[in-house]
Amino acid sequence: MLKFLGTVSLLFVLILVGFSSLGHAEDNEIRIKLIDVKGNRKIDRATILSKISLKEGDLFSPAQIREDVKTLYRLGYFDRVDVETEGFEGGLAMTFSVHEKPLLIDVVYEGNEHLDKDKLKEKVPIKTQTFLDTEEINTYVEKIKKAYEAEAYYSAEVTPIIQRVSEDQALLTFLIKEGDRAYVRQIRMRGNQTFTDKELRKQIETSKYFWLTSWMTESGRYKAETIDGDVDRLREFYLNHGYLQVQVAPPKVDLSEDKQWFDITFPIVEGDQFKVKEIHYEGNQLFDTDRLVELTKSKEGEIFNRGQVRQDIVSMVDLYGERGYIFANVVPQLNPHLEDKTVDITFQVAEDDPVKVREIRITGNDKTRDKVIRREVRVNEGELINTKLLRRSFQRLNNLNFFENIEIVPEQVEKGWVDLNVKLKEKPTGTFSIGGGYSSVDRFIATTEITQGNLFGRGQLVRAKAEIGGRRKTYSLTFREPYLFDTNVSETTDLFNSVRSFNSYEEKRVGGDLIFGRQFGEYVSASVSYTLETLNIRNVQDQAPDLIKEQAKLGKTLTSALGFSLARDTRDFIFDPKEGSRNSISFEYAGTFLGGDNDYYKVIVDSSRYFPLWWEHVLSVHGRFGYAIGIAGKELPAGERFFVGGINTVRGFKFGKAGPVTDTGEILGGNKQLFFNVEYLIPLVPEAKIKWLFFYDLGRAFDDSEAIRFSQLRQGAGFGLRWISPIGPLRIEMGKNLNPEPGENTGFIPEFSIGTLF
Structure with missing residues (x-):
């Protein structure tokens, strides 16, 4: 720029010299007679002239020319601007010579x-x-x-x-x-007296490099925003243990000379630990103090815990919210006593007024019909709003699995009234998948599936699926209507055709199920079902169990069965639960009076519970008991027996091997089963819903002549990966038999499946 201005200044000198030969104009005034532009290619002449403040007829002004040159540079179009002049018609002709940037x-x-x-x-x-x-x-x-x-x-x-x-x-x-990625080598704490470095490192998100996992996860990486959050996390940890005066300064971060390693040191001043002296409540009128005391988990005489105080506030706000007071606010006031290291807590309540819902507005449902959404919203127009029902509405909409984003936002429109804005972002609900893999049960397997979970935007499900493996061929067709004729009754129809090969025989089943279900309240459901299927035991080998040989003599048999089930489900998200439980009992009865050949009954009790832990970790506990018996003098069909062992029962055992087997190793199945599963799940790639898991299984199937004995339950443990994919949970797990008997596998057994959970 200075170079160009210098050029302009030089031209000014030349101009003055040139004018001495023109004679003196009136009053020594030099006027501009002509302004032109040259060198422009993309930018037209008129645009450039419009940006130049000097006009033809104006007095010559070196200062103004300098400003015009700056203006042209600021346009960003030119990397060079020169001004050329010459005498013209008793004045000056001036040309702006520009060179455009590429x-x-x-x-x-x-x-x-x-x-x-x-x-x-x-x-x-x-x-x-x-x-x-x-x-x-x-x-x-x-x-x-x-x-x-x-x-x-x-x-x-x-x-x-x-x-x-x-x-x-x-x-x-x-x-x-790019160079190499830098990792965290050391994380130190300085000034901590009460808690060890190891205890404090567990509270932060930043972690040290670990060769086994850091290459495929974000563990061990340095992120400035994460470090900022870690300062808050450490401070929160101390506050939750009564250290009201704790100070955690921004950490000292050292990068090695080769820029490969970070050493991080968090400076901490702990201060003293405080206990709760007195708890008071102010401003509460709708609920008496005794009711608020019942909700308050913070107790006088105990160590102060800020996290617990926050939870107490949530409980109180929820109490008011369930009565329509959604704008109620609770603010804790802390009054510390330094002399005896205690603190008084005063919960100041601002109740505000109850609020009703004027209108429910739904947006973002381009495909899904309004009624499909409204029937899941548990708050009605004209009624008091209820925060508990709002949370339940979110859960029910989320469980539809139609939306990738759900927001339920109350908007105050006038005193005492809100509009409930249900903002949705739909996701694809139809899937077409072709895949293959290896199953520990069915060996190599190929799958094809077409599913539409929201048929025509009506909330109906239709699925066609084919699985062809080394030991199994299954074809199935499913249709489900969740609200039959817009009532609270659901209807499901399943048709199936399957052939399964065992070591010494083959089992073919063809049939279907018709199921009607009904919701009772928010969490309880019941269903009745009718099953009609043919069972054919064929290609029986000499080493087959006697039970199988006897059933094969019957040829193709018909099962006609009625079923009933009752379930209570409080899971937050049925496809990937983090909290809640599901408990169910089912009963099935097959008899000749229903037109079939087989007579038996079967009872299954199933229970699962999910516990949310820190950092989105989840602990799940599952148990199942089953009992089945043939009646009217008939044996229990082989296809109705319980086979324990494998990915869906006790891992670390091959299919059916954690139960009765013959001397030659043929699986018999049992008429009783009992097994338990404990899983610890850790997010690996949260945005993709991929998780680590570690598990412990305990269980066994028992033959007709055996009693259930806990001492005979088999044990398995292991680890794996789980991906909640669009077509169902994909599971890759390695299980090990913890108490192998002679001749049993002592190593890890790989397990693979897709589309099922316990």
Whole structure:
């Protein structure tokens, strides 16, 4: 810029010299007689002239020319602006000679492996088909480096190269040397007296590098925003243990010379521990103090816990919210006594007024019909709003699995009234999948499935599925109407055709189920079912169990059965629960009086419970008991027996091996089963719903002549991965038999399945 202004100044001198030969104009005034532009290609002449403040007829002004040159530079179109002058018609002809910047036609990245082109474009947006601003290139370089630092590449080098492809076009290339990713080597605490470094490290999200997991997870990475959160997490931990005066300063972060390792030190001043002295309540009129005391888990004489105080506030606000007081507010006032290290807590309640729902507004449901959504919303127009029912409405909408985002937002429209805004973002509900894999039960297996979970936006489900494996072929068709004729009754129809091969025989089943269910309140449901199927035991080998040989003699038999089930389900999200439980009991009766050949009854009791823990970890406990027996002098059909062992019962055992077997190793199945499963799930890739899990299983199937004995239950344990995919849970697990008997596998047994959970 200074170079160009110097050029302009030189021209001014030449101008003055030139004018001495023109004679003196009146009053020594020099006027501009002509203004022109040259050198422009993309920017038209009129646009440039409109930005120049000097006009033809104006007095010559060196200062104003300098300002006009600056104005043209600020447009961002030119990398050079010169001013040329010559005498003209008793005045001055002035020409602005411009040189346009090249047009940026593309941006190319070379050497980028860990951040693809699309990611870099998202982080560093650079517009093409615009004039290339060379002064901005350094800014782009710094943004690219910041993008790499966000992924823990602190030694990344970025070199910009401008390549002219023509006189007025350029290509911008960034040569990138990524270097190695930096990890956290050490995490230290300084000043902690009460808690060890190890205890405090468990409270923060930043973790040290671990060679086994850091390469495929984000563990061990340094992230500035995570560090900021860790300061708050450490402070919260101390406050939850009574340290009201704790101070946690921003950590000292040291990067090694090779930019490969971070050492982090958190400075802590603990202060003294405080106990709760007195708890008071102010402003409560709707509920008496005794009712609020019942909800308050913070107790006088106990260590102060800020997390518990927050939970107490949530409980009180929920109590008011269930009565329509959704704008009620509870603020805790703390009054510490330094002399005896105690603190008084006063819960100040601002009740406000009860609120009713004026209108329920639903947006974002481009496909799903309004009635499908409204029947899941548990709050009605004209009624008092209820925060408990709002949470339940969210759960029910989420359990439809039609939406990727759900917001239920009360909006006050006038005193005492709100509109309930249900904001939805739909996701695809139809899937077509073709896949294959290996199942520990069925060996190699190929699957094809077409599912539409929201048929025509009516909330109906239809599914066609085929599975072909080394030991099993299954074809099934399912239709489900959750609200039959807009009533609280559901209807499900299943048709199936399956062939399963065992070591010494083959079992073919063809039939269908018709199921009617009904909700009773929010969490309880009941159903009645009718099953009609044919069972054929065929291709029986000599080593087959006697039970199988006897049933094979009967040929093709018909089962006609009635069933009844009762369940209570409080899970927060049925496809991937984090809390709640599901308990059920089912009964099935098959008899000749229903037109079949087989007579038996079967009872199954099933229970699952989910416990949310820290960092989105979940502990689940599951148990199942089953009992079946043939009646009217008939044996229990082989297909109705219980086979324990395998991915859905006791892992670490092959299918049916945790139960009765013959001397030759053929599985018999039992008429009784009892097994338990404990799982600990840890998020691995939360956004993709991929989790680690560790499990312990205990169980066995028992033959007709055996009594259930806990001492005979088999044990398995192991680990695995679970992905809640669009077509169902995909499970890859490794189980080990913890108490192998002679001849049994002592190593880990791989397990694989898709589409089922316990």
